[in-house]
């Protein structure tokens with residue numbers, strides 16, 4: 001078994017051909033997928049809305065506004081990011097995880113003693129010891145601001161890996177800015193309102209790799225959570241696994257190779273004073289196919305203070321959240337662990 005800093009890579013476990021997952025990966029019964037009789041663990045046949053960005057501005061505002069209000073997650077198409085680049089990103093990810101020898105992958109291991117460090121890892125670093133482990137390996141890249149970006153920390157297997165990540169980072173930043181403008185406009189705010197409240201993006205790109213799991217009914221690839229920053233842009237391969245919670249039901253976000261999944265995160269919920277909600281989502285596993293996703297997170301700087309936009313506050317719509325320094329929000333997230341929306345709920349007034 002190959003281990004880095006006491007951390008076992010899930011891929012090594014899966015390749016060992018184990019028929020039973022180790023106990024630290026077994027979810028408590030109420031968090032397991034597809035378990036009867038708890039109705040909210042069954043996946044529904046609904047699907048998230050699709051926003052076609054080539055539509056008329058008024059259609060885009062309407063469909064996107066409704067998607068943000070009701071789901072906090074939606075697909076976008078005609079988004080301007082070359083489809084070839086989406087495919088290129090999936091390709092370098094799968095090549096790194098599946099074709100790069102484990103010994104070489106481990107050279108890029110993240111720093112196990114610091115929060116959200118860059119590199120190859122398995123365990124999200126939360127302080128609480130009772131956290132069940134996710135059936136997932138990942139590679140996290142720090143891509144923005146430029147002062148955090150150091151491509152020599154990233155794999156160069158395959159040889160175009162770093163170039164693809166650089167190009168992808170720029171396209172995702174532009175798309176995130178465009179979406180925050182549309183989101184602001186859909187609330188009849190000045191288009192720069194949410195973007196200015198967030199400030200310059202801290203962008204991280206996380207490639208997640210979920211090996212086949214011998215007991216998918218007992219595990220989660222990634223436990224239920226809402227993302228802590230402002231907006232997440234995600235692509236996936238053709239294997240299902242991502243689910244979003246809607247009206248107490250888990251809904252599959254089925255793969256659409258040319259679309260980007262947009263997931264509103266907690267700071268956008270705070271800035272919009274809860275008019276738009278961050279989406280609770282999770283990843284489930286399966287016993288036959290490995291799954292890959294690429295999530296690009298856009299967050300405020302740790303020193304940024306986030307509060308509900310004053311234009312959305314009135315006598316009939318009082319502030320719902322306390323203001324928070326983003327760095328404090330992140331520390332509390334890592335101390336308490338994700339678990340649904342308990343972090344943002346801690347700011348409710």
Ligand SMILES: O=C(O)CCC(=O)C(=O)O
Nearest residue numbers: 206208222242283293295
């Ligand atoms: O793999 C996925 O589809 C979900 C990834 C995710 O939610 C995350 O990294 O925060």
Ligand SMILES: [Fe+2]
Nearest residue numbers: 225226227281
């Ligand atoms: Fe997420």
